[in-house]
Amino acid sequence: MDATSVSVDRERISDAYERIRPYVRKTPLLQTGGRDFGLLPARFAFKLESMQISGSFKARGAFANLVMREVPASGVAAASGGNHGAAVAYAAMRRGVKARIFVPTVSSAPKVARIREYGAELIVGGERYGDTVEACAEYCRQSGALNIHAFDQEQTLLGTGTVGMEIQEQFPDVETVIVAVGGGGLIAGIASWFAGTNVRVIGVEPEDAPTLTRALEAGRPVDAPANSIASDSLAPRRVGETVFPIASRFVSRVLLVNDDEIRTAQRALWTGLGAVAEPGGAAAFAAVLCGKYQPREDERVCVVISGSNASPESFVAA
Numbered sequence: 001m002d003a004t005s006v007s008v009d010r011e012r013i014s015d016a017y018e019r020i021r022p023y024v025r026k027t028p029l030l031q032t033g034g035r036d037f038g039l040l041p042a043r044f045a046f047k048l049e050s051m052q053i054s055g056s057f058k059a060r061g062a063f064a065n066l067v068m069r070e071v072p073a074s075g076v077a078a079a080s081g082g083n084h085g086a087a088v089a090y091a092a093m094r095r096g097v098k099a100r101i102f103v104p105t106v107s108s109a110p111k112v113a114r115i116r117e118y119g120a121e122l123i124v125g126g127e128r129y130g131d132t133v134e135a136c137a138e139y140c141r142q143s144g145a146l147n148i149h150a151f152d153q154e155q156t157l158l159g160t161g162t163v164g165m166e167i168q169e170q171f172p173d174v175e176t177v178i179v180a181v182g183g184g185g186l187i188a189g190i191a192s193w194f195a196g197t198n199v200r201v202i203g204v205e206p207e208d209a210p211t212l213t214r215a216l217e218a219g220r221p222v223d224a225p226a227n228s229i230a231s232d233s234l235a236p237r238r239v240g241e242t243v244f245p246i247a248s249r250f251v252s253r254v255l256l257v258n259d260d261e262i263r264t265a266q267r268a269l270w271t272g273l274g275a276v277a278e279p280g281g282a283a284a285f286a287a288v289l290c291g292k293y294q295p296r297e298d299e300r301v302c303v304v305i306s307g308s309n310a311s312p313e314s315f316v317a318a
Helices: 010-020 058-068 083-095 109-117 129-143 154-170 185-194 211-218 243-250 259-273 279-289
Strands: 029-033 043-048 076-079 099-103 121-124 176-180 200-206 253-257 300-305
Touching (some): 010 154, 029 154, 058 083, 058 154, 076 129, 083 109, 099 129, 154 185, 154 300, 176 185, 185 200, 185 243, 200 279, 211 243, 211 253
Parallel strands (some): 076 099, 099 121, 176 200, 176 300
Antiparallel strands (some): 029 043
């Protein structure tokens, strides 16, 4: 899709929200004082997209595609590190549509299990997300199936923008929203909702999967490494072509966290909130917990916990 033809604004996000609302959850926003985690006494809120249907925010974009685009008789297909695939599989199941999902070998067992549970045809192959993109595109060319992109698609961004819409409704005086970045679909959607306001949107990436950081340095999407524990959700080959112009314009800055900091954030969310977060889901909070982002004492901060497709055993004992 030509990035210049993409239209993601408040009016269109609101329309998308009305269309996907019968299928997705309005996820909780939990407000808690920063002292709960030994931090500065800023006013914190956690947007728990980890409690979204299929285990992540991806359900919003998946349903937006299925209800806003024409679905052929051959059904839909998606390439995914796991969460997007689970979301598309669930959305296809709800809408009575055939789905084929392509995932790389690094996809976690809980994510693969969800895809199978929702009845989609699962194809596992390739070492990283980019390999599955090529396989999925070839299948769509041959079959005529609708390719639902994980982040580089207008309808996907309209879906993720509804997270920002809900944050503003639930936390009207929010000043800063902190969001994990992989392909950039979530942060671009949220940043589009808050564009033109005083709300800052800040990205967080793993040090070993810095897709948006590399793109901003180069002035365009470029390849980045993918060696983080969050690689199955935050490590596409590069940030999206449709995402980049939005992120470069409306994202205030991007912070980098390492794997140890991500694991620490996973454990803190579990022990402090009883919230399960996969590595990618905990990355945004890691930036606050380790001090990479230091809010003012009275700052109103919302941290998006984007996914929960992990088991506590995978990080509590790590």
